[in-house]
Amino acid sequence: MTENNQQKILVTGGSGQLATSLRKRAPGEVIIIGRPEFDFDRPKSILEALARYRPSAVVNAAAWTAVDLAESHEAEAKAANQTGPEIIARYCREARVPFIHVSTDYVFSGDKGAPYQETDPIAPCTVYGRTKADGEAAVMAANPESVILRTSWVYAPHGKNFVRTMLNAGAKNPRLKVVADQRGNPTNADDLAEAVLEIMHRLLSKEQGDALGGIYHAAGTGETTWHGLAVAALEDAVSHGQPFPEEVTPIATEDWPTPAKRPMDSRLSCQKLKEVFGVELPDWRVSLKRAVGEVFTGKSV
């Protein structure tokens, strides 16, 4: 799907990781909007932007993603993660255009002890997770044809993310401490963007059918801990001239206290995405190496 057949995919999320990756992957196909033009804190701006662009499809990559700060900013997190997405979903139903919304592994408690499936009960333990969970419910109620992609541990060579934080920290500080008892699936935003585009093309195609709406897990293949992710990124940085720190100490969650309690094990099973859309995200270790390379070669955006 390109400019040739005039599909205009409107992507919210301004300079965010996923929105930037979508612009990188399909510059002629997506229109990216962000603040101040499109602002969840000004609900009128949402419908105004949608009416202005009259998109063929919408991807909502905007969200309140500051997990700790959400604990003390629930109203703003709710506006961005629930109320705003609901307005977009309703617009898309009325305009009869496909809608992809993005959600998170943090809707789960992390107590299952095995990868979560879409049918597993949600039980968020943070304000961020709760507002995202409420957003999922609001989006599906407003527009059951919406596709919600739950992803996890997103990083990119651009934007604010754990991998870049660790690379910066490792360049300045010889001793790092990183939580080693929380498990999840790291996801390269470029891979997620690829998946979003593939799914959107299916939704836009004639043989779409209404039955594709629902929640899907879409995370990188393979799992690790935050410590495993940090060590892997720092190892990859060595071949780009950044020395490995003297120590990267694995620590327990209680030794890194945070305002928001993260799920201990939020691994996602992505089988449904593979079965329904034939989409599988690459192995996290391979994708991480690529992203770290792009950080150092400056080819990130």
Ligand SMILES: NC(=O)C1=CN([C@@H]2O[C@H](COP(=O)(O)OP(=O)(O)OC[C@H]3O[C@@H](n4cnc5c(N)ncnc54)[C@H](OP(=O)(O)O)[C@@H]3O)[C@@H](O)[C@H]2O)C=CC1
């Ligand atoms: N980052 C992660 O680790 C994970 C993210 N997700 C989900 O994936 C999606 C994409 O995340 P990601 O790209 O990493 O997020 P980022 O934090 O990189 O970007 C989010 C963007 O949302 C926009 N935004 C925030 N508040 C508002 C607001 N009030 N009104 C309008 N725009 C706003 C900002 O755009 P602007 O440039 O305009 O300020 C920001 O750039 C989100 O739904 C997120 O919940 C899920 C799992 C993991």
Ligand SMILES: Cc1cn([C@H]2C[C@H](O)[C@@H](COP(=O)(O)OP(=O)(O)O[C@H]3O[C@@H](C)C(=O)[C@@H](O)[C@H]3O)O2)c(=O)[nH]c1=O
């Ligand atoms: C910076 C740092 C963090 N940590 C810990 C804190 C925390 O338990 C864990 C992760 O750190 P962060 O706060 O960067 O990651 P966090 O913001 O929790 O990441 C989450 O973001 C949201 C948006 C999501 O949806 C999730 O999928 C997930 O990616 O690592 C260390 O142990 N050492 C460190 O130096």
